[in-house]
Every structure is written in C-alpha cells, then in structure tokens.
Amino acid sequence: MQTAKTSKTIMTVIILYLLIIAFPFIWVTLTSFKPESEIWGQSALKLFADQPTMEHYEALFKTTILNSLKNSFIIASITTIYVTLIASFCSYAIARLKFKFKKVLVAVILATSMFPQMIVVGPIYRTFVKLGWTNSFYITLPYSMITLPVATFILITHFAKVPVEMEESAYIDGASKIRTFFRIILPLAMPGIFTSAIMTFIGVWNEFLLSLTLNSDEKFRTATVAISFLRGQFQIFWGQVTAATVILTIPTLIIVILFQKQIISGITSGAVKE
Amino acid sequence: MKNISKIVESKTAYILILPAVVFILLFSIIPIGESLRYAFFDFQLNDQAKSGLYINANYNIALYDETAFYIRSFLDMEEEVVTKDETKLQIDAIRNMLDEYDQYMLNNISSPDMASVVSVNNEKLAYVTKIRDNIMSSLEKLYSFDEPFVCEEDMFAVASELDTAIISSNFSGLNNFKSVLTDTRVHSTVGFTLIFTFISVFFELCFGMALALIMNKALKGRGIIRTVSLIPWAIPTAVAALIWSYLYNGSSGIISHLFAWLKIIPEPTELLLSSTGSLWAIILADVWKTTPYMALLLLAGLQTIPHSLYESSSLDGATKLQQFGSVTLPLLKPSIFVALLFRTLDAFRVFDLIYVLTGGGPGGTTESVSIYAYKVMFAQTRFGYGSAVVLVMALTVGLITFAYIKLLNVKLIND
Numbered sequence: 001m002q003t004a005k006t007s008k009t010i011m012t013v014i015i016l017y018l019l020i021i022a023f024p025f026i027w028v029t030l031t032s033f034k035p036e037s038e039i040w041g042q043s044a045l046k047l048f049a050d051q052p053t054m055e056h057y058e059a060l061f062k063t064t065i066l067n068s069l070k071n072s073f074i075i076a077s078i079t080t081i082y083v084t085l086i087a088s089f090c091s092y093a094i095a096r097l098k099f100k101f102k103k104v105l106v107a108v109i110l111a112t113s114m115f116p117q118m119i120v121v122g123p124i125y126r127t128f129v130k131l132g133w134t135n136s137f138y139i140t141l142p143y144s145m146i147t148l149p150v151a152t153f154i155l156i157t158h159f160a161k162v163p164v165e166m167e168e169s170a171y172i173d174g175a176s177k178i179r180t181f182f183r184i185i186l187p188l189a190m191p192g193i194f195t196s197a198i199m200t201f202i203g204v205w206n207e208f209l210l211s212l213t214l215n216s217d218e219k220f221r222t223a224t225v226a227i228s229f230l231r232g233q234f235q236i237f238w239g240q241v242t243a244a245t246v247i248l249t250i251p252t253l254i255i256v257i258l259f260q261k262q263i264i265s266g267i268t269s270g271a272v273k274e
Numbered sequence: 275m276k277n278i279s280k281i282v283e284s285k286t287a288y289i290l291i292l293p294a295v296v297f298i299l300l301f302s303i304i305p306i307g308e309s310l311r312y313a314f315f316d317f318q319l320n321d322q323a324k325s326g327l328y329i330n331a332n333y334n335i336a337l338y339d340e341t342a343f344y345i346r347s348f349l350d351m352e353e354e355v356v357t358k359d360e361t362k363l364q365i366d367a368i369r370n371m372l373d374e375y376d377q378y379m380l381n382n383i384s385s386p387d388m389a390s391v392v393s394v395n396n397e398k399l400a401y402v403t404k405i406r407d408n409i410m411s412s413l414e415k416l417y418s419f420d421e422p423f424v425c426e427e428d429m430f431a432v433a434s435e436l437d438t439a440i441i442s443s444n445f446s447g448l449n450n451f452k453s454v455l456t457d458t459r460v461h462s463t464v465g466f467t468l469i470f471t472f473i474s475v476f477f478e479l480c481f482g483m484a485l486a487l488i489m490n491k492a493l494k495g496r497g498i499i500r501t502v503s504l505i506p507w508a509i510p511t512a513v514a515a516l517i518w519s520y521l522y523n524g525s526s527g528i529i530s531h532l533f534a535w536l537k538i539i540p541e542p543t544e545l546l547l548s549s550t551g552s553l554w555a556i557i558l559a560d561v562w563k564t565t566p567y568m569a570l571l572l573l574a575g576l577q578t579i580p581h582s583l584y585e586s587s588s589l590d591g592a593t594k595l596q597q598f599g600s601v602t603l604p605l606l607k608p609s610i611f612v613a614l615l616f617r618t619l620d621a622f623r624v625f626d627l628i629y630v631l632t633g634g635g636p637g638g639t640t641e642s643v644s645i646y647a648y649k650v651m652f653a654q655t656r657f658g659y660g661s662a663v664v665l666v667m668a669l670t671v672g673l674i675t676f677a678y679i680k681l682l683n684v685k686l687i688n689d
Contacts, residue, residue: 044526
C-alpha cells in the first residue's frame with residue numbers, strides 16, 4: 001500500500017521533472033516575442049516581455065526558412081514511403097519465411113545500424129559529386145542507411161505477432177505467398193507499418209550530417225541545417241534564432257501529440273523482446 | 275511436394291528481401307568498403323596530384339603535349355634573336371629531343387582512348403622522369419650562353435609543368451593508421467568523446483532508472499508525462515543545441531546566469547568559454563535530451579515484469595530495496611543492456627549537438643571524434659586520413675559493443 005507521504009513525494013518529483021523538461025521550450029518561446037532591446041543584458045532575464053512583438057517572426061519569414069521546412073517535408077515524406085515499403089517486404093521474409101543466410105542478413109542490418117554514420121559520408125559525398133547529385137532530392141536515397149534498420153526491426157516484431165493461422169488458411173485457399181502478404185498480412189500489420197513510418201519520418205526530419213554535407217545549397221537545405229546557419233560566426237540574432245526554434249518545434253509537437261502511442265511502441269519494440 | 279513448396283518459399287523470400295539488400299549494399303556496405311580503401315591512400319580532394327586513388331603512378335600526357343608545344347614556340351622566338359652558331363645548334367638539339375620524346379609518347383604512353391591521364395609502370399615512369407631531367411638540363415645549358423634571350427622566365431615556368439605531369443602513386447599503405455595513432459588531436463578527441471560518453475550515459479541511466487520506477491508507480495498523469503517526455507527525444511538535436519546555446523550564452527542566457535548566481539561558475543560567460551564549462555554544458559544538454567528516452571525504454575522493461583513476483587517476494591519478507599536487487603534488476607537486465615548499448619553508441623558518435631552548440635570550441639577542447647573526422651574530410655578535404663580516423667572510431671565502437679556483451683553476458687540476437 002502506498003502511503004500518502006510517498007505518493008506526495010512522487011507527485012513532487014514528477015512535477016519537477018515536467019518543469020525541467022519543458023523549461024527550455026517555455027523560455028525560448030517567451031524570448032521569441034521580446035523586442036531586440038529586451039533580449040540583451042539584464043532585461044533578458046525577465047520572464048515576460050514589456051513590449052511583446054512579432055518582429056522576429058516577420059524577419060524570419062523573409063529568410064529561406066520556410067523553403068527549408070518544405071524541403072524537410074518533401075525529403076522526409078519520400079524516404080518514409082519507400083523505406084517503409086521495402087522494409088515491410090524484407091521484415092516479412094525475415095519474420096515468416098525460411099531462407100538461407102537469414103541470420104547473416106539480420107546481423108548485417110543490426111551492424112549497419114551500429115556503425116558510426118560518419119564512415120559512409122565521405123564515399124557517398126564523392127559519389128554524389130561525381131554524379132552531380134549534390135543539392136537535389138536524391139539525398140533521400142542514402143537516408144535509407146539510417147532509417148532502414150530501425151524500420152526493419154520494428155516491423156519484424158509486428159509481423160511475428162500476426163497469427164500464423166490466418167496466413168495458413170489463406171494459403172490453403174490457394175492464394176500465393178505474395179497475394180497472402182498483400183491481402184492478409186499487410187492489413188493486419190498496419191499498426192506496425194504505421195509505427196515504422198512515423199519513426200522513419202522523425203529520423204529523416206531530424207537528420208543533420210548527410211544534409212549538411214550533401215545539400216549545402218540554400219535552395220535544398222533541410223530545416224535542421226538551415227537553423228544551424230542562423231547561428232553565424234560573429235553575430236547572433238537571438239530573436240530570430242528563438243523564433244526559428246519555436247517554428248521548428250511545432251511540427252515535432254504535433255507529431256508527438258498525435259502519434260505518441262506509435263512512437264512509444266516504436267522506441268520500445270526494438271528494445272523489449274518477447 | 276514439400277520440397278517444391280520450400281523452394282517456392284525461399285524464392286519468394288529472396289524476391290522480398292532483394293530491394294532492401296540492394297539499398298544496404300549501395301548505401302552501407304559499398305561506402306564502408308570505399309572508406310576502408312580511402313584509408314590506404316594519401317587521398318586529398320583539393321590537391322590535383324592526390325585527388326584520386328592511384329595505386330600506380332600516372333602521367334598527364336595532355337599536359338606533356340601542351341608543354342612541348344609551348345617549349346617549341348619559345349624556341350622559335352629565341353632562334354630569331356640569338357646570334358652564335360653554338361646556340362642555334364643547341365636549340366636544334368632540343369627540338370630533336372622533343373621529336374624523339376613525342377614519338378615515345380605516341381608509341382608507349384598514349385592510350386587508344388586518348389585519355390589525358392594514363393597509368394604508367396615503373397619502366398615508363400623512369401623514362402618520363404628522364405625526359406623531364408634531360409629537357410631541363412638542356413634548357414639550362416641553352417640559357418647559359420651569352421645571348422639576348424627574350425623569354426627565359428616563361429620557358430622555365432612552362433617547363434616546370436613537366437614535373438606536374440608526373441603523378442606519383444599516392445598509395446600510402448598503413449601510414450594513415452600510423453599517423454592516427456600518433457596524432458595528438460586524435461588522442462584528445464578520443465579522450466573527450468570517452469569522457470563525454472561515460473558521464474552522459476551514467477547520468478542518463480541513473481536518472482532514467484529513477485524516472486522509470488516513479489512512472490511505473492505513478493497512477494495519475496501518465497499520459498502527460500509520456501507526451502512531455504517524448505518532446506526532447508523527438509525534436510531535432512540541432513534545434514535542441516540551439517535552444518541550449520541561447521540558455522548558456524554569457525550575456526543573456528538564463529542558465530549561465532543561474533549557475534553564476536549559484537556560484538557553480540565564477541562568471542556567466544565561463545560556461546561556454548572555458549573547456550570544463552563547455553564539457554558540462556554539452557553533457558547537461560545531452561542528459562536533458564535523452565534521459566526521457568532512457569526512462570521510456572526502462573519503463574517498457576519494467577512493465578513486462580509480472581506483478582506476482584513482487585507479491586511473492588514481499589510475502590517472503592523482502593524489503594523494497596531487496597526486491598529491487600533480487601527481482602527488478604535481474605529481470606530488467608536485457609532492457610538495461612539494450613538501453614546502455616544504444617545510448618553509448620549514440621553518444622560516442624555525437625556530432626550535431628557539439629557542432630551546433632560549441633562547434634568543437636573553445637580551442638578545440640570539445641571536439642568529438644566525429645567532429646574532428648568531419649573537419650579533416652570536409653574542411654581540409656583529406657579524405658584518406660579522415661577515413662582512417664573514422665575507422666579507428668568504428669573499431670572503438672565495436673570494442674565497446676563487445677565489452678558490453680561480455681560484461682552483461684547477454685545474447686544480441688534472439689533466435
């Protein structure tokens with residue numbers, strides 16, 4: 001039985017935790033509405049602006065940040081669609097079919113997810129330069145390298161959960177394996193597919209290194225790289241920086257609120273076996 | 275009958291895995307192999323003589339042709355102004371020499387597809403080197419005569435191109451790896467990365483475990499805790515780094531002022547301008563961003579422990595602490611292992627957070643191995659050496675994984 005005292009302590013710890021997690025966002029959001037004069041010096045430490053303003057947002061929208069957001073959205077969507085498709089084929093085969101080299105394939109996928117990304121960046125950059133693919137949406141292709149392993153492992157656990165009987169009865173009715181896959185398995189594994197799609201989307205949306213090296217041109221920059229460029233070498237417009245972080249946090253916030261169940265399942269399905 | 279269906283099954287499987295295998299091959303396996311290959315060469319993109327991987331020496335025959343053309347036209351110009359027969363004879367001798375070399379190039383070096391740079395073996399390399407030496411020495415002899423020459427300077431400038439045309443092999447064997455081992459900057463970045471990884475993951479595990487236990491107990495507000503916990507994990511690291519860089523900045527950062535007020539740091543500006551300040555600033559930002567993720571992983575593990583185990587152990591008279599040691603920890607071991615492994619590997623390759631928060635500064639003291647490798651490859655364009663640095667990092671990652679598997683005695687792939 002929990003005593004009233006321990007439950008009170010637990011509540012205090014939880015509230016403290018929530019405050020610590022949320023504080024940076026709250027502070028940055030409040031700052032983004034302060035005029036330039038209140039961002040520097042002692043008045044920067046005040047919670048609310050004396051004269052709230054939208055000037056930083058207006059200035060920000062004159063830069064290419066919206067275009068970068070659009071790039072991020074396009075690149076993340078394309079990657080999500082094709083990676084989820086090929087990962088679901090591959091995971092179904094691993095979860096359900098017998099074939100040689102299955103263990104080797106699983107080990108290779110696991111190993112590629114553990115390798116430092118930096119190792120592939122050099123050769124991919126050189127190949128992209130040779131092919132003239134830098135600063136284009138071809139960047140979605142190497143994104144498979146960071147998203148495919150995660151998507152595959154999420155989907156393997158979900159395909160393994162689909163009851164074998166369903167599949168067998170369809171198979172006895174004369175449907176081929178491929179047909180069974182599309183008609184029976186895929187609809188039943190839909191929650192898993194959705195989870196892996198969300199995880200892939202977040203993974204690409206947040207990616208930084210490949211985007212920084214392959215798409216350095218302003219026209220093709222993704223949002224994460226664009227925002228890092230706001231922090232210039234000599235002068236930092238904190239007003240715009242804070243406004244930009246607020247704008248970039250909004251899509252994440254929407255995704256988290258809408259799909260938190262899927263995200264939790266995505267984070268933990270690789271970690272908790274059985 | 276059974277055999278046939280087995281064959282059909284494995285055929286179907288191969289068709290289904292094919293697209294994934296192609297992508298893994300193209301964007302993981304082949305680039306990793308390429309990186310390995312780069313590491314054996316003195317491969318530098320901005321140096322023309324080293325901008326490829328040359329096992330053999332190469333000769334820029336197009337450059338030779340161009341140089342020979344200019345030497346001839348300068349010789350024509352000199353011929354018009356010189357007076358002595360001796361000099362004219364020398365000019366003719368050089369012309370004959372060039373004719374002979376042209377013939378040699380045509381017969382022995384030119385490739386059928388008229389490539390401008392061709393691979394040469396040792397014998398040919400010795401010959402083109404001799405050509406260069408002979409032309410240079412006879413030109414020097416020519417200009418040693420007392421004559422009213424008009425283009426001596428241009429002549430030597432052009433002739434020096436003969437040297438540039440010889441592209442020697444940039445295969446360097448294990449030299450890159452040897453330099454990595456003695457590079458003090460590699461030592462300091464590996465040291466920094468290990469310290470960062472160890473401290474961050476340690477705090478994340480402790481706080482994450484405490485949080486998971488509390489969340490497991492909490493009856494009210496689980497939904498909001500989960501939502502809020504997911505946000506730091508879900509926002510891009512670059513955005514988180516920018517947010518923290520504002521909170522840390524010396525003039526208007528609330529955290530730097532708070533720490534100065536608490537006397538943790540002497541001045542608000544110290545946080546990002548001193549090396550220890552920056553180290554802890556980076557660790558704090560990382561702990562903030564990933565502790566919730568760690569807690570969620572551990573919470574998922576906690577929820578798989580059957581409640582009956584706690585009940586029976588408390589009937590046996592075990593205290594809460596004993597329960598934690600004898601029930602929770604052993605059953606949570608697989609989850610702890612996965613969480614620790616994921617986080618350690620992630621922390622060890624840290625890039626975005628440091629790149630945006632400190633850029634490796636002040637004075638390179640917060641450079642992680644990834645940041646250093648990135649700078650070597652993309653700022654200095656030394657791809658060969660950069661690849662060697664990355665490979666050493668990959669090797670360290672492999673060792674860490676191996677150590678975890680041995681230490682915690684867990685099977686990585688369940689059958």
